Amino acid sequence: MDENSFREWSRRAADWGVDYRRSLPEKPVRPRMEPGAVFRSIEASPPEQAESMETVFADFEEKILPGMTHWQHPRFFAYFPANSAPVSVVAEYLVSAMAAQCMLWQTSPAATELETRVVDWMRQALGLPEGFSGVIQDSASSATLAAVLTMREKALNWQGNGKGLAGQAAVRVYSSNQVHTSVDRAIWVAGIGEGNLVRIPTAGRWRAMDAEALDAAILADRAAGLLPAGIVACVGGTSTGATDDIAAVAAVAKRHGLYLHVDAAWAGSAMICPEYRHFWAGAESADSIVFNPHKWLGAQFDCSIQFLRDPQSHVRTLAIRPDYLKTHGHDGIVNYSEWSVPLGRRFRALKLWFLLRVHGLEGLRTMIRNHVAWSTGLARRLAAEPDFEIVTEPMLSLFSFRHRTAETDSDTHNLALVNAINDDGRIYLTQTTVDGRVAIRFQAGAFATTEADVDQAFRAITEIARRTDR
Incomplete structure (x- = not known):
């Protein structure tokens, strides 16, 4: 072209x-269609010769759009x-045209520094106190995985990545049965195992975790020689909007020295309205919080913000620094790829900057x-x-x-x-x-x-x- x-x-x-x-x-x-209809409409073999954009675009409208x-x-x-x-779509046009790989400060300084600024804008907008830093992840699933890996490493005295989990006491993570299935996947990927995700009973209108039952489960696990590592609480669970009493859960986490991650992927956007912040009272005590501007705020997918009380714990868990990724001659820079699981990063901050300014x-x-x-x-x-x-x-x-x-x-x-x-x-x-x-x-x-x-x-x-x- x-x-x-x-x-x-x-x-x-x-x-x-x-x-x-x-x-x-x-x-x-x-769409009103039977499974396999789109698949059957696409040629079985790739084209040997170039085709015109007119032909490709016509096929898009005829074959793809009806199946969306x-x-x-x-x-x-x-x-x-x-x-x-729409303003987010326009910003994504620009991101796609530039096609920058924003893994390090040096690979696009503006992407890193705009991310730092707009994440802090969102911290202020949600009413969170100073002291939280943050990073734009691709999705809440990645943010939760990063949190679970970090709580695992802290519990293992930073030995898990190097020595593995074999021979260690079983790491335990606690949540209700109302959390998103991304928590289960994070437990799998982190090597903790589904059997070590302890489900705490829920009660009340909001199906909140029972804080007393949580405390008892942690005490029982410690007495049994197991290794409590962290808690995943939710605000606005996917099934019915289940919402934990974050202040009560945070008090248990503090008492036992456990990492607390709050998943507010959907409901977190509503916290820009002060009258809804009672739903996550106590969130300021969490170690990490995730919410998705790509859900309710209007930022194009993918755009998930993870706020961190101690980003160095995430960096210690996730950063790998081969020589070819080092930035020489500059001190105090942030490389957000060290705050997340993927090395590659899109310029996600731009659409959020456009969105907040235009609306x-x-x-x-x-x-x-x-x-x-x-x-x-x-x-x-x-x-x-x-x-x-x-x-x-x-x-x-x-x-x-x-x-x-x-x-x-x-x-x-x-x-x-x-x-x-x-x-x-x-x-x-x-x-x-x-x-x-x-x-x-x-x-x-x-x-x-x-x-x-x-x-x-x-x-x-x-x-x-x-x-x-x-």
């Missing part, structure tokens, strides 16, 4: 993106959002407050319907519900209902399990969602439920 073609197709791609976003409300949120789930759709109410505000914190607060209000209103409307029940009350903009039916198998009915809703295409929801029974999740978080979209959700849910129940 020559310079002129690059210019032309860059413009066409940008125009296509605007038209695509404009057309989303008319599209079904999830539209995550930026205003009626995407499934999972959690993976928002991409401002107040604009983002308004969006989040609207989503919470609209979701809470929908929960009230469904609760007032005689054939619906609210299973878990709204945690910010997330709640779960169930349709009552004359059928004896309520789980089968509600699974059929969520599938029928998604096949209808007007909205997209997901299911979960609460106390052993199926429930349907709803969360409002898409950047383009309006109150009218939530009204449409009410109509789709009630109409399809009653049609399915006949």
Whole structure:
């Protein structure tokens, strides 16, 4: 592709993106197709000869686009959002064009220094105290893995990386059963083993870890010759928004000298609104906190911020410094690849800088407050319907519900209902399990969602439920 073609197709791609976003409300949120349809439409062998961009782009529109789930759709109410505000898309154009590998300060000083600044902007925006540093990871999964590796190394007196885990006392990590499955994966990858992830019972409206049970489990493990290393607490768990009492958990962690990691991947964005900060009271005592601006704030995936009380512990755990990665002649620089598992790093700070400047914190607060209000209103409307029940009350903009039916198998009915809703295409929801029974999740978080979209959700849910129940 020559310079002129690059210019032309860059413009066409940008125009296509605007038209695509404009057309989303008319599209079904999830594609209506059978597994394997896209695969079968793609040639079985790679092309030997070059093809024109016209041909490739036409195939993109004909073969690929119909198979996409539209995550930026205003009626995407499934999972959690993976928002991409238009200004973030523009910033990503620039990042893609520069294509810098920002692993070290010297490989792009501006990328490192902008990251330092915007992470501190976010610290201030979330109301966290001075003393926290931070790094932009690709996802909360990577941040949690880095935290688990660090708590493991601290517990092993920094000997795990060098000597391995063989012959050591079993390292123990504690969490509830409401944490994200990325915690399980971190335990696997860190070599700790699933059997050493100790699940603490939960209680109360928010399904919070029982702090007394946590304390007892740690004492029992120590008495048995095991090695307690750390605790993973959650704020806004994926299933129903489960939220631990962070202050109570932090007190246990401090009493036993354990590392505390707080996973607020989704709900952390809401902490830019002071009235929601009670949900993570005590977070200032954590050793690390992760939240994803790429979920609810509008930064394009991937963009996950991990705040660290003691970054040197992470550097001691994760940094490798061969000669070819050393920066000579400069002192006091930060190489963020030493704060994370991957060596390669994208210029993630740019989109966050654009986003915060173009929308401002107040604009983002308004969006989040609207989503919470609209979701809470929908929960009230469904609760007032005689054939619906609210299973878990709204945690910010997330709640779960169930349709009552004359059928004896309520789980089968509600699974059929969520599938029928998604096949209808007007909205997209997901299911979960609460106390052993199926429930349907709803969360409002898409950047383009309006109150009218939530009204449409009410109509789709009630109409399809009653049609399915006949």
